[in-house]
Amino acid sequence: MRNGWSDNVIQNIYGDEIGDLATRRLAQRLNAQYAIANTLSQHENHRDTLTKVLQVIGETLEWEGGALWLIDENTKKLICGQVWQANPGKNKSFLHATQNISFGFGEGLPGRVWATRRPQWVVDVTKAPFFLRAKEAVENGLHGAFAFPLLSGRKVLGVIDFASHEVRPPDKDLLNMVGAAGQQIGQYLAHVKTVEEQDSLLKQLKQERHRVEQAAIESEQRASELDAVFAALGDSLVVYDAKGAAVSANPAAIKMLGFNPVGLENHGLADKASIRHRRGEKIAFAELPSALALQGQKMVSKYIVIKNFAGRDVMMTCSAAPIRRREKIVGAVMLLHDVSESWSVEKQKDDFVAIASHELRTPISTVKAFTQILERHLSRSADEASKKYIGKIGTQLDRLAALVDELLEVSRIGTGKLELNKEMFDLEDLVRETVEDFQRTVDTHTVIVKGGLQREIFADRDRIGQVLLNLLSNAVKYSPEAEKVVVSVKEGVGNVTVEVKDFGIGISRKNQAKIFDRFFRVSGKTNGRFPGLGLGLHISSEIIKRHEGELRVKSTPGKGTTFSFSLPFKYDAK
């Protein structure tokens, strides 16, 4: 145990031996001062520095242990920041107490020093009533103590205290010295704090700057990527500002148009390039995809016809989408994609169907004509059998011709080329006429007409008649055991509903969902009795759809089936 009172030779900072006690103590103080200053000037991290400060004080002044107290900003109390022990492992309970205690302003030795801003000496802590760790001090045999504030100007940043096993008489010089040291250490702490803050701030700034730089690089990368896409894109791309002026166009656009649309205001490009609807009608300004996108419509796509650089009409899809910056629409992007290839393919497909139906109708025509010639010849003879057979051939031929017509129809519907000729006409009149014509060809069933309609409707008369005929022939076909078919015409609110009801075999729920599909035919034992392409209902359904209505079915297997459709009285001509 090192003992301040021993006669161990003390060396002063110059290494000379000192003789008497006073001188020795002076030497100690000077050593300590030097050591403190030296330590503080080392560029080590402050934790190490502060520990070392405690160490040098403790060692040069020969105290048992010391602690650095710092003010906890949250609790406004002094808590232990660092400890130093001359003999680590000893004075356990005091150490523990030191590490776990906190001192409020004025409390305990450190708290007092915080309050008075002056160093304090305690001759014997075990006898000092304000000393909060007295119990532990007694346990560990600690008596003498001193403490001094760490000051920066007039502000106390912390406290250092030391304890010893001996009862030590007050040493005023020591107190002065440590007072001065307290200033030094205080300054250091203040500086450290600032530096620390600065450091931390610097670090943050650095990170921030790095982030911004990264973002800038990425943004540049993305921009150059987009530039590449813009330039290389085969489709025409035009960028509009919020007012509809073209501000940018890619090379493909300029090439296709034969001019640069940049600068054209108010969607002027649409005018200059004569952008029209697919069928050639002028597009209203408000219908332009670019205009719609500027209104906020997310993704607009339309078929259009546009005049290209050669003055030729080209079919394209025109798509547009808004450009937003922080929720606000600042422009729009318009993309034009040439579909004339696929339209020509469609046209070819169209031609194929036209050619196919033409080719099919030619031999049908020939056979029909020969059949009729034969019929005429046979009518003069008594060969009843032959006449009958010829008659049957004729019937089948008519069916064949009808099938070819159906095929063509369905193909038209499929490519969207079904054209309707809508007009105002008397539905009640059409129903009666159709039923009369139909009744003439059917003697197994009676068709009853119920209800009526006073007003005219706007629809394609021939097509609606076609639908009605289809439903009538189905009704008869699928109710071989029944005797009647009921047609009813009911006026509703803003529309009229036509129903065709039979009392036949009905349609299972499963099949009800499928009957309007193309080529759907009821399978099973009815197959041989109801041959056909299965197109009639599909075509009928499509025709009604094109009239903004829907062909519906209700059926109970074994009881019968009701088909119904509604037609609105009037709507916009399309």
Add this chain to the structure above:
Amino acid sequence: MMQNKKKILVVDDDAGILEVIKIVLVEKNFEVLTASEGLGVIPGIEKNLPDVILIDLWMSGMDGDEVIKKIKCQKKMSDIPVIAMSALENGEKRAEEAGADDFLAKPFDIDELASLVEKYATGPLV
């Protein structure tokens, strides 16, 4: 005295059609000339001057429309009545546009064919 039979020229690339139309018209006492492609027909018309021309709109080699237009352009044949035939959907429209005088849709009824030809054969010139 035997009246000269009216000459009907039938132009169609399908042999079956030509045959059956010939049978029908011969039965009605017409003289029937046939041709199976449009291009060579014009000089033939000039030479034979038929009373009625029955021509299909869609033949391989040349669209019947073109032949009709040509016929109607040439002074010597422009007032020969031309009946266009077709199995095409838009045949009637095309016939009208080509300048034909009438139209017969395929497959046709032989009576319809006969009466149409008779109508134009017994024209004002007789």
